[in-house]
Amino acid sequence: MSRAIAMTDSPPAAPPAPARRRSPLAAILRHPGAVLGLVILAGAIGAALLAPVLYPASPWRMVQRPFIPPFTLDRVPLGTDALGRDIAAGLMHGAGVSLLVGLVSTLAALLIGVPLGALAGYLGGRVDDALMRFTELFQTVPSFALAIVLVAILQPSLGSMILAIALVSWPPVTRLVRGEVLSLRSREYVQAAVVTGQTTFTILRREVLPNTLSPIVVLASLMVATAILLESSLSFLGLGDPNRMSWGFMVGAGRTVIRQAWWITAFPGLAILLTVLALNLIGEGLNDALNPRLSRER
């Protein structure tokens, strides 16, 4: 025993200086674009939360004459649309729908994509072939067209929209996770888990998936942005939930009068643009923070 202890190559009592790992949060806060994105996103979330307080009435209610330009009446600061509905109220209520659809559909897409990708990458062989062909089936169909068909079949509602968006946006997740798992599978620590007799499920859960987390988080942040765009596009075509005000619907409703009343489409359009931009900036910041080897500062 004494011999074994005498062989230590450095005294264990003096731990080596822990490698300085900046916490991901601190790293994001050093990224000016990401901070801007977080601020905009916080604004959008704030609007969604405050909507029922500031505008307790339905955003569909007509409050004034139609076509009031913005910044002319204090009661309707952003003007009114073709039916006299308050645009500011619509924007705030729409924020909630956009964010909810973006977030929930992304989560649902991850729930489909991550397990499929992990199984395909880890088991390989025929399972991989079958799952990948299945994924390609979805990838070859134009996603927006598929989403339209799904919503049309299921009847437009918040739930059907979320389902449709999730069903068209999981294939990239599967591809990403499969690629990551393929490279992780041959890592020595995964092989070590195999030879110590751990079950496949445990290995995937403990050894493989946690190490695919950073690219998944980055992809997810960008998927939320895409989902918001999809939701807007569906609503623009009138396939949104008829009971919920949404940005896409507002743009669609105002498009026929865009030359007389630019503000009806411009404000919700700007809201979509800013939110998507914010999420992309956050995604980029996350990428730099979580995948430091790929970031440009090195």
Added chain:
Amino acid sequence: MDQALTPPGVAVAVRDLRLALPHGGDRPNAVDGVSFDLLAGEILCLVGESGSGKSMCAHALMGLLPKAVTVAGGSIRLGQTDLLAQDAAGWRDTRGRRIAMVFQEPMTALNPLMRIGDQMAEMFEAHGLLTPRERRARAVALAREVGLPDPEGIVRAYPHQLSGGQRQRAMIAMALALEPAILVADEPTTALDVTTQAQILKLIRDLQRRRNMAVLFITHDFGVVTDIADRVLVLRQGRVVEEGPAAAVLGAPREAYTQALLAAVPAMNPPARPAPDGPKTIEVAGLSKTYVTGGGWWRAPRTVAAARDVSFALRRGETLGLVGESGSGKSSVARLVMRLIEPDLGTVRLGDTDLTRLNGEGLRQARSRIQMVFQDPFASLNPRRTVGQIITDGPVAHGVSRFDAMERAVRLLALVGLDARALERFPHEFSGGQRQRIGIARALALEPEVLVADEAVSALDVSVQAQVLTLLEDLKARFGLSMLFITHDLRVAAQICDRIAVMRRGEIVELKTAAELFANPEHPYTRDLLAAVPGRARDAA
């Protein structure tokens, strides 16, 4: 003031070189006050363990320091110029023309999409020399000079069509293109097999003599130093420990650190060992595995035999070495034995169970009897799990409670020479040698009968390597383990193995006790391998 000119006969004068690491590193300076003269027509070896700053010195000479490392002081004089004071244009002119460099990894140092000859011609192009026609002619001449076969043809080849040794020859040809007075070689043979390494070392030596160049040779391998150095500079943590003629430093080192380093280099003569006479724990018979890659409608698939009819037996308490060059199939055999890959043919019997017949749950249960220690101490531990979890995951998977497994883990850590506090920490907080100890503790946690060590000490510095080898030997004796020890390093094999099997192209060409193999090798390939081991001169002395 410093004299402006380097004295005659001195190619490069490095004075009091200090390179600062970014804050938060393990020490403030990567290189701290290093001074040396590189004389014209000599090979100076910079030797040191990982982190000694030897590569930093080489990169400073080429102006290729990483962005985070800054020059904190000192000078590097080449003729009339202080290299550290010159601007980017000055560096561009210096590189290639006055100082050239050969890198460690010839595959990544060559552009995979450019023909070899074009890459050589690029050297002239970058410095605006010669016409395109002359450049091509020079490329062929260079290829001939570095001993590439079929120079006219090979300049039209892409890097992936060349072997590792040929690529390194092409790199050397590029470095020599503009006839620099100084060649910096940063571990140029570390990625190569021993037989190839011997050829490349000879080539560098010959070229250096023929062209009367000064060569700064960076290496961690004292065998290589013995074979090539005129003078030796030993570095430790960024400082010079000892400097002098090769014969003096290697033959009669003055400093304790150099003595310790040299003592840690395993000797080529296997110590006498009692013949193990225990029962057979593992029996491998007729193991075969062929990889088939590529192939399509019009192309024949490429087949590689990773194992061809491999058979051996391992007794209780015995260590069998599998040695061979890269691609010889030794690691494949280890993985076949572990059932990490499936054999095409053959059986692996562990006691009275046939491992190759088991599947699913039965295989998972049987796995605890045979465990593996991996090569790369950085890749073999999951960065997101604590050491305690890493060690106890195996026993827990076999039904031991986490609490009992943790208790056992504490004992195991003590056994491999680590403190119990390591349990709560993550792998990145440990050095390479400590990580390898954790890997060994993980393997032992399942109380296996057989330990398979796949290049388990290859990634470690010599001094740490010696400690880990002693530990393995000690544990083997204590638990009566059988060990299958895979290595490319014949010196290591000589020290730890009872018997050694030499592999080539998936076949065992010779299998004998270590003492016999080194005393009278029969197979010509074994003889080649033994002859190519660097530093044999020092063993003979």
